[in-house]
Amino acid sequence: MSTAAMPEFPAGFRWGVSTSAYQIEGGVAEDGRGPSIWDTFAHSPGRIADGSTGDVACDHYHRHAEDVALMAGLGVSAYRFSIAWPRVRPSGDGPVNPSGLDFYDRLVDDLLAHDIDPVATLFHWDLPQPVQDAGGWLHRDTAPRFAEYADATAARLGDRVKLWITLNEPFVHMTLGHGMGVHAPGQLLLFDAFPVAHHQLLGHGLAVAALRTRTASPVGIANNYSPVRPAGQSDADRAAAAAYEALHNRLFTDPLLGRGYPDFPGFDPAVVRDGDLAVIAAPIDVLGVNYYNPTGVRAPEDGAPLPFELVPLDGYPRTAFDWPVVPDGLRELLGWLRDTYGDDLPPIQVTESGCAYDDAPDADGRVHDPERIAYLDGHLRAVRAAIDEGVDVTGYFVWSLLDNWEWAEGFTKRFGLVHVDFDSGARTPKSSYAWFRDLIAAARRTTAR
Numbered sequence: 001m002s003t004a005a006m007p008e009f010p011a012g013f014r015w016g017v018s019t020s021a022y023q024i025e026g027g028v029a030e031d032g033r034g035p036s037i038w039d040t041f042a043h044s045p046g047r048i049a050d051g052s053t054g055d056v057a058c059d060h061y062h063r064h065a066e067d068v069a070l071m072a073g074l075g076v077s078a079y080r081f082s083i084a085w086p087r088v089r090p091s092g093d094g095p096v097n098p099s100g101l102d103f104y105d106r107l108v109d110d111l112l113a114h115d116i117d118p119v120a121t122l123f124h125w126d127l128p129q130p131v132q133d134a135g136g137w138l139h140r141d142t143a144p145r146f147a148e149y150a151d152a153t154a155a156r157l158g159d160r161v162k163l164w165i166t167l168n169e170p171f172v173h174m175t176l177g178h179g180m181g182v183h184a185p186g187q188l189l190l191f192d193a194f195p196v197a198h199h200q201l202l203g204h205g206l207a208v209a210a211l212r213t214r215t216a217s218p219v220g221i222a223n224n225y226s227p228v229r230p231a232g233q234s235d236a237d238r239a240a241a242a243a244y245e246a247l248h249n250r251l252f253t254d255p256l257l258g259r260g261y262p263d264f265p266g267f268d269p270a271v272v273r274d275g276d277l278a279v280i281a282a283p284i285d286v287l288g289v290n291y292y293n294p295t296g297v298r299a300p301e302d303g304a305p306l307p308f309e310l311v312p313l314d315g316y317p318r319t320a321f322d323w324p325v326v327p328d329g330l331r332e333l334l335g336w337l338r339d340t341y342g343d344d345l346p347p348i349q350v351t352e353s354g355c356a357y358d359d360a361p362d363a364d365g366r367v368h369d370p371e372r373i374a375y376l377d378g379h380l381r382a383v384r385a386a387i388d389e390g391v392d393v394t395g396y397f398v399w400s401l402l403d404n405w406e407w408a409e410g411f412t413k414r415f416g417l418v419h420v421d422f423d424s425g426a427r428t429p430k431s432s433y434a435w436f437r438d439l440i441a442a443a444r445r446t447t448a449r
């Protein structure tokens with residue numbers, strides 16, 4: 001980790017933490033919440049590494065006041081959480097459940113009382129099970145269902161949420177959930193999963209239109225990006241890298257910014273109807289960027305089902321997920337977005353950045369996580385360098401506030417600034433929490449000068 005002082009950030013830079021509903025809330029059967037595809041998936045034997053579910057998770061549904069107090073102690077200016085569609089409209093297209101919205105209403109008011117901007121994501125992968133039963137994102141009707149849910153949510157919270165994020169990482173939901181079957185809903189369709197991309201993007205566009213009628217707050221989307229590194233300089237490796245880049249980085253950005261779909265192998269024009277691209281390209285105010293690591297790619301073997309093969313990137317430290325730690329990849333990525341999309345690119349907020357390590361309390365009950373401090377330090381310097389290079393980045397959210405339920409990995413991967421004992425629910429701020437708190441306080445002092 002660099003010993004040099006952290007460079008100053010622009011005045012008004014948003015310092016935040018991120019979470020998502022199914023990963024922290026628990027309370028899955030309370031106040032009228034219906035089942036989501038993640039309840040179904042987690043309860044299916046063999047799907048989750050440790051056999052756990054999100055039934056209780058961090059019990060945030062009951063401990064939210066304690067968690068807001070932790071955020072206030074950290075000094076963040078924003079909290080990005082997600083709203084569970086199955087709490088708000090459990091059947092997907094039936095009546096709105098006011099008690100489900102009550103929970104978020106209280107949370108939003110509590111955040112505002114602590115001077116923390118509520119940033120709400122409308123879809124972080126927890127589709128109501130009845131919507132899945134009717135075809136899910138493979139089916140076009142899910143897009144208007146999503147917009148109706150967005151409308152109902154903004155009718156209640158639109159006066160207080162400070163930034164709306166429609167979808168979280170539609171790329172990951174398509175590939176892991178529908179292409180490879182390792183996330184809910186567990187479908188293994190490979191490139192036949194393309195309708196899931198288009199219908200999510202269409203849902204995004206329809207939701208943007210609905211949100212505009214309910215709120216004056218900015219609206220955006222949070223995409224997952226990964227700089228792509230070809231394993232070698234051969235034409236075949238470069239072609240493989242270009243194919244992967246189209247899938248991971250362009251498929252969910254080109255149409256959003258008015259450029260239509262990139263050339264990529266799964267594209268099925270039959271799914272795209274007249275007018276859809278204009279709906280998808282509705283102007284957004286913020287592009288959310290979730291960055292974890294770059295991806296190494298080489299040409300596939302002859303006859304392989306995919307036009308690329310993913311290869312490990314050697315020579316970097318690794319997290320407990322075995323992901324390479326490459327802070328400069330974030331600077332590279334932000335520059336790539338600016339160079340690729342130019343004036344079409346809205347201001348960026350880094351809506352997720354973080355790492356998993358096997359953090360455990362020591363004999364005194366304290367949790368030391370120097371690797372996370374080094375990780376965040378490096379990534380913030382990378383953001384600062386990108387700003388120096390002319391990229392308009394206006395915020396940074398750490399993934400995550402709490403150790404939580406990490407999807408197919410269950411409770412085995414800890415991403416939090418705050419350690420959670422998953423038996424008792426006890427929260428213990430880690431040393432990275434103190435580090436981030438001090439960094440935010442120092443940044444506020446210098447920008448207030």
Ligand code: BGC
Pocket residue numbers: 020023168169172224290352399406415
């Ligand atoms: C997701 C989070 C997840 C994190 C770490 C992102 O892809 O949005 O829900 O916990 O990565 O895997």
